[in-house]
Amino acid sequence: MYLKRFSWFVIVLLCAGNLFPVPDALAEEKFAIKDIQVKGLERISIGTVFNYLPIKVGDRISKEDVSGAIRSLFKTGFFKDVKVSINASVLVVTLVERPSIAEVKVSGGNKISDEDLEKSIRGAGIAVGRTFDQSLFERVEQEIKAQYFNLGFYSVKIESRIESAGGNKIKVIIKIAEGKPARITDINVIGNTAVSDKVLLSLFTQKTTRTKGLFGKKDQYSQQQLRGDIEILQNYYLDRGYLDYVLKSQNISISPDRESIYITLSINEGVQYRVGKVGTQGRLLLEQKKIDSLITLKEGKIFSRKEVSSIVDSINNLYGENGYANARVSAIPKTDAQTRKVNFNFLIDPGKRVYVRKIIITGNNISKDKVIRRELLQLEGSWYSLKKIRNSQRRLQRLGYFEDVQIKATPVAGSVDLVDINVSVMEASTGSISLGGGYSDENGVFVNVSYNERNAFGSGNDVVVSYDNSQATTVYDASYTNPYYTKSGISRQMELHSRTNDATQTKTGGYITQTDGFGFNYGIPINEDRKIGIGFGFEKIALTTDINSAQVAQDFVSLNGSENNLLSATLSWSQDTLNDYRFPSSGVLYRVSAEGGIPGGDLTYVKSSIDTSVYFPFGEKSTLRVRGKVGLASPYGDTPDVPFFKNFFAGGASSVRGFRARSLGPRDVGVNTDAIGGTKLFNANMEYFFPFPGQKEQDSSMRLSLFLDAGMVYASSEALDVSKLRYSAGLAFTWFTPAFPLALSLAYPLNSQSGDELEAFQFSIGIPIR
Numbered sequence: 001m002y003l004k005r006f007s008w009f010v011i012v013l014l015c016a017g018n019l020f021p022v023p024d025a026l027a028e029e030k031f032a033i034k035d036i037q038v039k040g041l042e043r044i045s046i047g048t049v050f051n052y053l054p055i056k057v058g059d060r061i062s063k064e065d066v067s068g069a070i071r072s073l074f075k076t077g078f079f080k081d082v083k084v085s086i087n088a089s090v091l092v093v094t095l096v097e098r099p100s101i102a103e104v105k106v107s108g109g110n111k112i113s114d115e116d117l118e119k120s121i122r123g124a125g126i127a128v129g130r131t132f133d134q135s136l137f138e139r140v141e142q143e144i145k146a147q148y149f150n151l152g153f154y155s156v157k158i159e160s161r162i163e164s165a166g167g168n169k170i171k172v173i174i175k176i177a178e179g180k181p182a183r184i185t186d187i188n189v190i191g192n193t194a195v196s197d198k199v200l201l202s203l204f205t206q207k208t209t210r211t212k213g214l215f216g217k218k219d220q221y222s223q224q225q226l227r228g229d230i231e232i233l234q235n236y237y238l239d240r241g242y243l244d245y246v247l248k249s250q251n252i253s254i255s256p257d258r259e260s261i262y263i264t265l266s267i268n269e270g271v272q273y274r275v276g277k278v279g280t281q282g283r284l285l286l287e288q289k290k291i292d293s294l295i296t297l298k299e300g301k302i303f304s305r306k307e308v309s310s311i312v313d314s315i316n317n318l319y320g321e322n323g324y325a326n327a328r329v330s331a332i333p334k335t336d337a338q339t340r341k342v343n344f345n346f347l348i349d350p351g352k353r354v355y356v357r358k359i360i361i362t363g364n365n366i367s368k369d370k371v372i373r374r375e376l377l378q379l380e381g382s383w384y385s386l387k388k389i390r391n392s393q394r395r396l397q398r399l400g401y402f403e404d405v406q407i408k409a410t411p412v413a414g415s416v417d418l419v420d421i422n423v424s425v426m427e428a429s430t431g432s433i434s435l436g437g438g439y440s441d442e443n444g445v446f447v448n449v450s451y452n453e454r455n456a457f458g459s460g461n462d463v464v465v466s467y468d469n470s471q472a473t474t475v476y477d478a479s480y481t482n483p484y485y486t487k488s489g490i491s492r493q494m495e496l497h498s499r500t501n502d503a504t505q506t507k508t509g510g511y512i513t514q515t516d517g518f519g520f521n522y523g524i525p526i527n528e529d530r531k532i533g534i535g536f537g538f539e540k541i542a543l544t545t546d547i548n549s550a551q552v553a554q555d556f557v558s559l560n561g562s563e564n565n566l567l568s569a570t571l572s573w574s575q576d577t578l579n580d581y582r583f584p585s586s587g588v589l590y591r592v593s594a595e596g597g598i599p600g601g602d603l604t605y606v607k608s609s610i611d612t613s614v615y616f617p618f619g620e621k622s623t624l625r626v627r628g629k630v631g632l633a634s635p636y637g638d639t640p641d642v643p644f645f646k647n648f649f650a651g652g653a654s655s656v657r658g659f660r661a662r663s664l665g666p667r668d669v670g671v672n673t674d675a676i677g678g679t680k681l682f683n684a685n686m687e688y689f690f691p692f693p694g695q696k697e698q699d700s701s702m703r704l705s706l707f708l709d710a711g712m713v714y715a716s717s718e719a720l721d722v723s724k725l726r727y728s729a730g731l732a733f734t735w736f737t738p739a740f741p742l743a744l745s746l747a748y749p750l751n752s753q754s755g756d757e758l759e760a761f762q763f764s765i766g767i768p769i770r
Contacts, residue, residue, distance in 0.1 A: 031086055032059075032060050033058065035090045036057055036091045038095065039094045040097070042097055044095075044097060052072055053073065055069050055091060066084050070082050078098060078131050080096050080097070081095070082094075098132055098133065099131075099170045100129065100168065100170075101126060101131075101169070102165040102170060103128060103171045105171060105173050105174070106121070106175075108175055108176035108178065124136055124140035125139065125140075126140050126172055140158075140174070144156075148178065150224060152182045153182070154259075155258040156176065157179065159174070159177070160172070180259050181220045182220070182258060183220060183261065184209065184220075184261045186208055187207075187263045188262075188263065188265070189267060190266045191266050191268055193269060195237075200233065204229045204233075206220075206225050221261040226252075233247075234247065235305070235306070237269060239305055239306045240302060241272040241303040242269050242270050243270065243273050243303065244271065245269055246270070247267055249265075250263070250264070271337075272340065275302075275341065275342060275344070276299060276344075277344075278295060278297050278345075280292075280347075281345050281346070281347050282350075283349065285324075285350050290318060291315060294314040295346065297311065311346070317387075321387040322385070323383030323384050323385065324354065325351075325354040325419060326351040326352070327351055330346070331347075332345045352416055352417040353383055354384040354409075354419055355381065355383050356379070356380055356383070356384055356419060356421055359420070359421045359423060360420055363426055364427065365427060366427055366430075366455065366458040367401055367425070367455060368458045371401075371455070372396065372423060372425065374460075375392060375395040375399065376395075377392045389409070389421070392423075394579055397579060398576070398578060398579075398581050400430065400582065401454065401455045403700065405424070405426075406425075407421060408421075408422050409421055409422075450464070450466035451464070451466070452464050452466070463479075463480055464477065464480075465477075465478045476498040477499075478495070478497075479493060479495040480494050488525075490523065490525070492520065492523075493520070493521040493523075495537075498515070499513075499514075500513070511549045513541060513543050513544075513645055514542040514543075515542075517539030517540065517566075519536065519538070519568075520535060520536050521570065522535065530573070531576075533570065533572035533574065534570070537568045537570075538565070538601075540564075541563070541566055541645075543557055543645075552676050553644065556641075559640065560602065560639075564601075564602040565602050566602065567600045568596065568597055570593065571593070572591060572594070575588060575590040575591075576590075577589075578615065582701075583700060584623070585615060586615050586623075587614075589611075590612045590613075591609075592609075592610050593609055593611075594606060594607070594609075595608075597639070597643075604638065604639045605633060606634055607633040607642070609681070611628075612628050613626070622688065624686070625686070625687045626685075626686050627684065628683070628684045628685075629682075630681060630682055630683075631680065632680055633648065633680075634679065641716070642716070648677055648678055648679065649664075649665070649677045650662070650664040650726075652762060653743060653745060654764060655683055655709070656710065656726050657709050657730060657745045657762055658709070658728035658760060659759065660757035660758065662675055663756070664711065664712055664756075665678045666678050666713070666718075678713035679716040680713060680716070680718070681712075681713050682713075684709070685708070685709050685710070687708075692704055701735060701736045702734065702735040703733075704731065704732070706732075707747075708727070708729045709727065709729070710727050711725065712725045712726055726753075726756070727750040728748060728749045729747065730748055732744065742763065744761075745762050746760060746761055
């Protein structure tokens with residue numbers, strides 16, 4: 001009886017063992033691996049598989065080890081199917097590779113640059129040569145959509161698919177349907193009482209479809225622009241005393257067709273505060289008067305956060321100029337809600353005075369270190385001066401030797417009062433050897449051979465040797481300029497020239513002059529921005545005339561003979577605060593000069609002029625230049641008249657564009673009516689410079705401009721009559737090519753008169769207009 005019951009118990013237990021396995025520790029069976037075989041590989045090397053396979057020959061493995069091996073190979077992303085089996089102690093790995101990407105083709109994306117699109121696609125894991133995974137499609141679509149959403153294209157659609165490229169390779173096709181950008185239908189500000197809706201909405205750079213004006217993209221919605229507009233709104237209130245201003249909420253809603261945007265901003269203006277007591281605290285070290293002169297906040301004045309920030313910057317700069325590079329200035333406010341006043345203490349911690357250990361110069365592959373060091377006002381061993389650093393950078397940029405100049409201070413490790421100054425330059429092309437020809441609006445067809453090096457052999461010296469031959473002129477010219485003839489910064493220029501000018505070819509008098517001479521010019525610095533120029537020269541002038549020559553030329557020969565020796569002197573005073581040699585955006589260029597024949601020569605006269613250019617920055621990339629020039633020439637001594645070939649001229653690319661070069665003003669009274677120039681000059685110009693469309697941000701070699709010119713020359717017997725001025729307006733293009741500066745202009749004369757010689761298109765080569 002009991003034996004029968006026990007037998008049934010054993011049977012049940014055995015059945016249960018089949019239905020419910022015993023623990024792995026009891027049931028696990030180990031296999032010794034004598035070899036590993038890999039099947040199915042096409043592109044991926046067997047070494048790569050063994051690198052990821054956690055099983056090696058000689059290992060004893062279990063079923064769990066096999067499962068782990070399968071998981072490891074799947075995790076690589078290289079395979080879409082992995083099978084592992086054991087056959088007579090041989091581990092057989094059978095693989096099916098995922099296809100690789102042979103080509104990625106994108107179409108329809110115009111609003112986002114190819115570079116940004118490629119960056120998004122690569123960021124999502126899709127690139128030529130990579131293994132393709134279907135799940136990446138969703139990711140790449142989201143990446144591209146995010147970029148379009150930032151630009152306001154909410155109806156954008158992305159279609160992705162693959163095509164076979166053979167050999168287990170595929171093409172990834174991404175098609176973008178950009179759709180229409182979402183336009184702002186309404187902007188609404190809620191909660192404002194002190195400031196009108198009209199004023200607040202005028203602050204927004206984004207406009208509604210109703211108010212976008214002539215420039216049609218201002219109503220296109222952009223998340224980034226909205227963030228900027230919200231910040232502008234906040235600054236507006238904080239700069240007008242509303243310290244408690246807060247943006248409570250912003251609601252952006254979009255229409256069902258995803259093409260209309262509605263913006264609602266809820267704000268709390270708070271109350272307006274005025275300035276209370278203002279003081280300073282801390283370890284001042286500098287004179288109290290100097291600090292107080294920078295604090296423009298006065299009691300009772302409406303509080304402005306912008307003004308407070310400006311004061312903090314000014315005090316920081318003051319300490320920086322005196323060697324305290326690590327000075328910290330904080331504006332500590334204390335508001336009184338009852339009186340609606342805010343008291344301020346400017347807390348000053350100058351830190352330790354910082355000294356310059358050494359100056360490190362990099363990037364100068366051509367220019368010698370001394371050429372750069374002599375322009376640096378900051379010296380090794382002296383205390384750090386922010387003002388000297390900035391002026392040093394400006395001096396280097398004005399040389400024209402470098403495309404970019406960066407000067408940065410780096411703390412010396414382990415020291416709180418020492419810095420190294422790193423001067424990094426990117427050298428520009430400063431020299432050229434050219435053989436060429438072309439057409440000039442002043443001299444017609446020309447041939448030019450020249451060598452011009454403004455930084456000869458990296459020395460900072462200027463060497464020019466040239467030969468010019470045109471239908472009007474033949475010029476041999478050579479000059480050598482040493483900007484540091486003396487250690488104190490006095491410059492010297494030596495110049496030789498031989499010029500033949502056939503005025504019959506330029507319609508300016510019908511005579512020929514042959515001039516041979518030499519000269520010396522010295523530049524003496526007065527201070528950082530001002531310089532005096534002194535020069536002396538000698539010229540032998542031979543004049544050839546005939547009965548068809550201008551009457552002024554025939555009269556000159558009658559009075560002075562056909563050959564004259566001219567002993568000349570020049571004196572000038574100049575101020576140059578421009579921030580860049582090629583394309584200044586701020587500063588003043590001011591020059592007063594006088595030249596003339598002095599006793600000892602055959603001709604005595606004085607020719608003087610004042611020339612001023614002022615540059616005003618407009619934003620980060622645009623500049624307005626206002627320029628004016630006046631000139632006066634008169635004889636003295638035994639010379640009855642100013643030599644006519646020393647007259648002022650007007651008209652042309654460097655004067656009044658749209659009128660033929662040197663064509664304005666008095667004309668000859670003899671057998672021809674060619675322009676002969678005048679002894680009085682007035683020239684004015686207003687020009688707005690802006691980047692060339694599509695120009696890369698780092699490219700500073702070209703610019704466009706809109707201009708308005710005015711000018712005229714007058715005879716000695718005439719008064720300077722403003723009603724006789726000629727005006728023109730137009731578009732100009734300036735390009736610093738690798739070989740020479742090139743200026744083109746297209747001008748429209750605004751008040752041309754009968755007899756004026758017009759020339760709409762003009763250009764000049766080799767002379768940058770500054």
